[in-house]
Amino acid sequence: MTLVAEEVRIDVPVSGAPRRSVLTRLVARLGNGVVQVVLALVAVFWLVPVFGLLIASLRDESANTANGWWTVFTKPAELTLANYAELVANQAVWQSFLNTFYIAVPATVLVVVLASLASYALAWIEFPGRETLTVVVVGLLVMPIQVALIPVAKLFGALGLFGTITGVVLFHVAFGLPFAIFLLRNFFTGIPRDLIEAARMDGATEWVIFKRVILPVAKPAIASLTIFQFLWVWNDLLVALVFADQDSAPITVALRAQLRQFGTNIDMLSTGAFLSMVVPLAVFLVFQKYFVQGVLAGSTK
Amino acid sequence: MRLRPNVDAAPGRSPRQAIPFLLPALVLLAALVLYPLVFSLIRSFFDASGDEFVGLRNYVDTFTDPRTLTAFRNNVIWVVVAPAAVTGIGLILAVLTERIRWATAFRLVLFMPMAISLFASGIIFRLVYDEAPNQGVVNAVVVGVHDMFSPASQYPGARPRDGYAATEAGFASIRPAQAGDTISLPLIGYSPQDVPPQALPASPPAAGTGELRGVLWLDVSLGGRAGAVDPTERGLPGIAVEAVRDGQVVARTTTGDDGRFTFPDLGAGGVTVRLPAENFTLPFRGLTWLGASLITPVIISSWIWIMTGFAITFIAAGLSAIPRDALEAARVDGATEWQVFKRVTIPLLSPVLLVVFVTLVINVLKIFELVFVIAPGSVQSEANVLALQMWQVSFGTGGDQGAGSALAVILFLLVAPAMLFNIRRFRRERS
Numbered sequence: 001m002t003l004v005a006e007e008v009r010i011d012v013p014v015s016g017a018p019r020r021s022v023l024t025r026l027v028a029r030l031g032n033g034v035v036q037v038v039l040a041l042v043a044v045f046w047l048v049p050v051f052g053l054l055i056a057s058l059r060d061e062s063a064n065t066a067n068g069w070w071t072v073f074t075k076p077a078e079l080t081l082a083n084y085a086e087l088v089a090n091q092a093v094w095q096s097f098l099n100t101f102y103i104a105v106p107a108t109v110l111v112v113v114l115a116s117l118a119s120y121a122l123a124w125i126e127f128p129g130r131e132t133l134t135v136v137v138v139g140l141l142v143m144p145i146q147v148a149l150i151p152v153a154k155l156f157g158a159l160g161l162f163g164t165i166t167g168v169v170l171f172h173v174a175f176g177l178p179f180a181i182f183l184l185r186n187f188f189t190g191i192p193r194d195l196i197e198a199a200r201m202d203g204a205t206e207w208v209i210f211k212r213v214i215l216p217v218a219k220p221a222i223a224s225l226t227i228f229q230f231l232w233v234w235n236d237l238l239v240a241l242v243f244a245d246q247d248s249a250p251i252t253v254a255l256r257a258q259l260r261q262f263g264t265n266i267d268m269l270s271t272g273a274f275l276s277m278v279v280p281l282a283v284f285l286v287f288q289k290y291f292v293q294g295v296l297a298g299s300t301k
Numbered sequence: 302m303r304l305r306p307n308v309d310a311a312p313g314r315s316p317r318q319a320i321p322f323l324l325p326a327l328v329l330l331a332a333l334v335l336y337p338l339v340f341s342l343i344r345s346f347f348d349a350s351g352d353e354f355v356g357l358r359n360y361v362d363t364f365t366d367p368r369t370l371t372a373f374r375n376n377v378i379w380v381v382v383a384p385a386a387v388t389g390i391g392l393i394l395a396v397l398t399e400r401i402r403w404a405t406a407f408r409l410v411l412f413m414p415m416a417i418s419l420f421a422s423g424i425i426f427r428l429v430y431d432e433a434p435n436q437g438v439v440n441a442v443v444v445g446v447h448d449m450f451s452p453a454s455q456y457p458g459a460r461p462r463d464g465y466a467a468t469e470a471g472f473a474s475i476r477p478a479q480a481g482d483t484i485s486l487p488l489i490g491y492s493p494q495d496v497p498p499q500a501l502p503a504s505p506p507a508a509g510t511g512e513l514r515g516v517l518w519l520d521v522s523l524g525g526r527a528g529a530v531d532p533t534e535r536g537l538p539g540i541a542v543e544a545v546r547d548g549q550v551v552a553r554t555t556t557g558d559d560g561r562f563t564f565p566d567l568g569a570g571g572v573t574v575r576l577p578a579e580n581f582t583l584p585f586r587g588l589t590w591l592g593a594s595l596i597t598p599v600i601i602s603s604w605i606w607i608m609t610g611f612a613i614t615f616i617a618a619g620l621s622a623i624p625r626d627a628l629e630a631a632r633v634d635g636a637t638e639w640q641v642f643k644r645v646t647i648p649l650l651s652p653v654l655l656v657v658f659v660t661l662v663i664n665v666l667k668i669f670e671l672v673f674v675i676a677p678g679s680v681q682s683e684a685n686v687l688a689l690q691m692w693q694v695s696f697g698t699g700g701d702q703g704a705g706s707a708l709a710v711i712l713f714l715l716v717a718p719a720m721l722f723n724i725r726r727f728r729r730e731r732s
Contacts, residue, residue, distance in 0.1 A: 032400055032401075035397050035400050035401060036401055038397070039394070039397055039398065039401055039407055042394065042407075042411075043407055043410045043411070046410050046411050046413070046414070046606065046610075047410060048438065049425045049426065049428075049429050049438075049606065050413070050414075050425060052425070052428055052429065052438055053421075053424065053425045053428055056428060064436075066435070067435045068434075068435050068436055068437075068438065068441055069438075070438065070441070114325050114326040114329070115326065117321075117322040117323070117325065117326065118322060118323050118325075118326035118327070120322055121319040121322035121323045122323075125316070125318055125319040125322065126316065127316035127319040128316060130319075133323075134727075135724055135727070135728070137330075138723055138724050138727045139720045139723065139724055140330070140334060141720075141723055142663050142716050142719050142720050142723060143334060143338070143713070143716070143720075144666070144667055144688070144709070144712045144713060144716055145667075146667075146688055146691045146692070146708070146709045146712050146713075147337060147338050147341050147709045147710070147712065147713050148333060148334060148337035148338070148341070149691075149692075149695065149696070149705075149709070150337075150340075150341060150344060150695055150702045150705055150706055150709065151336065151337035151340035151341055151344070152333055152337055153696075154340075155332070155333075155337075170329070170333065171333060173329055174329045174330060174332070174333035174334050175333070175334065177326050177329060177330055178330070178334075181326065206318045206322070210322070231416055234418070235417065235418030235419065235420070235421075236418075237418065237419065237420045237669075237670045237673070238669055238670065238692065241692070241696075242692075242696055252418055252420045252421075255420065255424075256420065256673075256674070259424075259674070266427075266428055266431070266436065269424055269427075270424065270428060272424075273420070273421040273424035273425065274421075276417075276418060276420070276421050277417045277418070277421045280416045280417050280418070281413070281416060281417065283416070284413065284416035288409060288412070291415075291416065292412060292614055295412075295415060295611060295614075296614065296615055296618065
């Protein structure tokens with residue numbers, strides 16, 4: 001599925017008497033103005049909550065307790081980076097920020113590598129049961145992770161993986177695979193057969209075809225998958241809540257602990273929340289095209 | 302796996318070559334997804350310790366536990382309201398964005414919440430719906446609008462020191478007064494700092510024949526005498542005072558800057574002096590959004606904020622795939638824009654809308670973080686949903702993995718129709 005970003009303008013056909021057409025055009029133009037205003041308001045409506053959080057994170061505790069973030073328009077001098085300095089100085093929060101990378105990067109790399117390999121086999125190598133396997137993968141797309149929490153916790157306990165970053169990563173990889181395979185397999189099957197057959201005629205091994213033919217062509221799909229999977233893991237709370245301990249906790253889990261500790265102390269909470277959002281927002285703004293495509297393709301997840 | 306001899310001359314036709322490509326992924330899927338599914342199913346028939354087979358008891362307990370039933374009820378509300386709302390809003394906005402030049406920017410803004418964690422979104426909406434009107438923007442707006450139509454009282458929380466009974470209409474004197482009396486009415490429960498600047502020092506008026514006079518002042522000063530007018534104490538201007546006889550208000554006046562008030566023509570007989578309640582009503586503080594009654598709608602609204610961008614983008618992609626010819630043909634036939642939308646666009650778009658809707662339903666069934674973060678601890682049981690209840694029962698306060706497994710299986714069964722929907726769609730697209 002590709003996102004078509006080009007604009008489609010609806011032109012009211014000019015027909016009938018000229019007087020009517022002028023009127024129709026006037027109404028259309030007026031209506032268009034209303035649409036512009038409404039959509040602008042909707043966009044503002046969508047931005048205000050995030051903007052409020054950002055401002056709250058940039059004001060100290062006394063300012064936040066005294067009045068709302070919107071007073072920043074009259075008192076811009078209240079803005080300060082003190083909350084961020086304090087949060088980053090907090091060893092537990094800083095460690096959790098790093099942990100989020102230690103979890104998200106390997107979980108993303110592993111999913112991309114394992115899913116590319118499996119997708120190649122499902123798309124281009126004939127073997128018995130291929131059809132069934134593909135259908136199983138499609139079925140697993142919507143599997144709720146709750147189903148696996150208790151059994152995998154037991155399994156990790158027995159293997160000594162419970163409470164470790166490795167355990168969290170492995171769980172994310174397993175539950176990221178169905179979507180990843182689904183997305184890449186769809187893309188791989190779209191690659192012209194001639195390309196692969198020609199390589200086979202030349203005596204290329206499957207590994208060489210995968211590396212030299214498939215991967216270079218599949219770059220956009222792999223980019224979408226990478227962005228999607230990275231954000232998915234980065235934003236996770238539930239998996240880490242169950243499988244990580246205090247030392248391996250990512251930022252969402254650490255902030256959740258702060259939430260219980262601080263209660264409604266919005267200056268620290270908003271700062272922590274915004275810190276956790278910085279990476280996803282940056283990734284989103286830089287790679288938005290790939291991310292949107294990934295989400296659309298992975299809508300079933 | 303059935304192994305065939307390599308019948309094809311072409312290399313790469315051997316099924317055996319698939320094994321190294323597939324094995325790593327399959328091992329992980331089998332160990333961490335498929336095996337757990339079977340394990341959870343079996344585990345759900347055993348008790349909390351896992352030693353004793355209890356048959357269906359975990360399921361029976363689940364369907365009789367009030368907390369779980371609340372979670373079920375909320376899940377039903379979610380499924381009925383949220384996906385339809387997002388699909389509808391998404392459709393309207395997707396159609397409207399076709400009319401503007403900055404459609405890409407608009408979709409980008411609305412898509413942005415998808416990039417951030419549900420946890421962070423939860424914090425965002427905790428702030429948005431904060432109860433205090435000087436913290437939460439929603440209550441700030443609600444209070445602002447409310448005060449525009451019904452202004453706040455001047456002396457919230459102030460009350461007479463003694464001798465007055467609190468009634469629905471206000472503070473009424475216990476003993477009746479009549480013309481010729483002077484009333485000394487000390488108020489407390491209000492900060493001297495909040496007294497209006499025009500207030501003058503209070504002094505009791507002299508008695509006047511035929512008139513009921515009095516002074517109303519703030520009886521709060523350091524080292525002052527209770528119930529007596531001290532030099533630093535000021536009168537309270539602008540307070541309404543009523544004289545009531547037989548339940549009827551016979552006269553009404555307002556205190557001056559020195560706190561004095563006068564009823565000139567009361568006639569014969571005693572009256573009750575009453576200070577109407579509207580003088581002292583506490584300021585309107587907005588709605589308790591994060592309280593028990595509004596918590597689920599509030600969380601749903603935050604989910605709408607998150608998911609609408611997805612719906613718009615998906616539906617917009619579907620809209621652009623509609624052949625322009627079909628729309629033009631309808632317009633040439635004289636159809637209005639609304640008719641074109643209803644008769645041509647919607648039917649052609651319905652497969653896309655169905656996919657969006659099903660996707661949203663799956664998403665809703667797995668709702669966990671938003672409830673976990675937005676609902677304060679005290680109302681979490683009221684906002685509970687199955688996915689959260691499963692975590693609570695298994696890992697939170699419950700610690701009962703038998704019951705937790707039963708909930709996991711129920712969750713799986715609820716998602717199973719979507720699984721079949723996906724498989725059927727996949728099969729159809731291939732053929």
